[in-house]
Amino acid sequence: MRIAELSRRSGVAVPTIKFYLREGILPPGERTSPNQARYDDSHVRRLRLVRAMIELGGLSVAAVHDILATVDSPTDDLDKLMGTVSKGLTQAPEEVDEAALDEVVALIEDMGWTCTRDHPAARSLAMVYTAAREIDHPQLIAGMRRYAEACEVIARTDLDYVANFTGIDRVLEGVVVGTVLGDSALAALRKLAQTAESHRRYGPDDPVE
């Protein structure tokens, strides 16, 4: 198909597609003349994936570039690749308070998790600890163990979901989609559950329509 049809089928505007081609986020089509190229279904799917990461996941173009480079590189070490992609999806802060990171590491050990203190998500969590104290809300940290237990249930669901796929590229695409769309889904479900729990505790006795 031509770029116009690719745009229509993916929901991504032509100038944006050209930008993605220049940035190497979208592989080039098959050149049919000096000014034209032909695209196929793999381009449609890739564009939809990029759109999901940017629009729903709020990722930067640079982050999307790095993740796709990992997805596209051939390998057979599933554990390592999944780690790389998962880390690529985390925006790790450059500077963290080491004492807060110590607390995060203690939680990780307490949970029996195999993650090092260099994991971007550990650093990201340390930032949350620091921020919670700075704005005088240290109580948030006290609930972290129960959050961690809930996240174990979520992670098992995630890995079961990834096990649906065969072929390293589909598996990794599953990790990216599951992480990005999953974070959006979980944030939404958390708010719905909060509304329900708040109503149960503080709301009127009659059920709300």
Next chain:
Amino acid sequence: MRIAELSRRSGVAVPTIKFYLREGILPPGERTSPNQARYDDSHVRRLRLVRAMIELGGLSVAAVHDILATVDSPTDDLDKLMGTVSKGLTQAPEEVDEAALDEVVALIEDMGWTCTRDHPAARSLAMVYTAAREIDHPQLIAGMRRYAEACEVIARTDLDYVANFTGIDRVLEGVVVGTVLGDSALAALRKLAQTAESHRRYGPDDPVE
């Protein structure tokens, strides 16, 4: 204190503070001369809260404005106010597929939750359903019930956390902080738990240091 000290103590640059004052996000200080004003600890705490919402929560200035307007308005209907704040923290899509929204409503009813289909989080979740199908990953939706169960545990933790506070403004500040910082914490914990679970399933037998 003068604006320079407010900047130093809050970690927010002076031009940004002036912008927040113009936008009504930060209440004005006590004017001491035509060109100077005095600020107090409440300004420091408000600025740290705004910084957390924008930098960690990724909220827009407009969203922060709306949330703070709710926090600052006096009321005693806790359930209603918490709902308003929680909804303000959700960026609801304008257009959603009604069939996807039907599925979300079925899940909400299945969980026994008291939320209507107009809840921004319900609309946001419907968007995720649509996106998952568009990029050919409908399997993600199959795990939503287990996600919802994990979110019930999280929501109970959240409401216990909010119960730490007395006074409507502190309670609502707790909801904002808990939601924004909590989403960041949960995203990080989810990735740590995924890394641990992936290692358990696919990693080498020896423990990772």
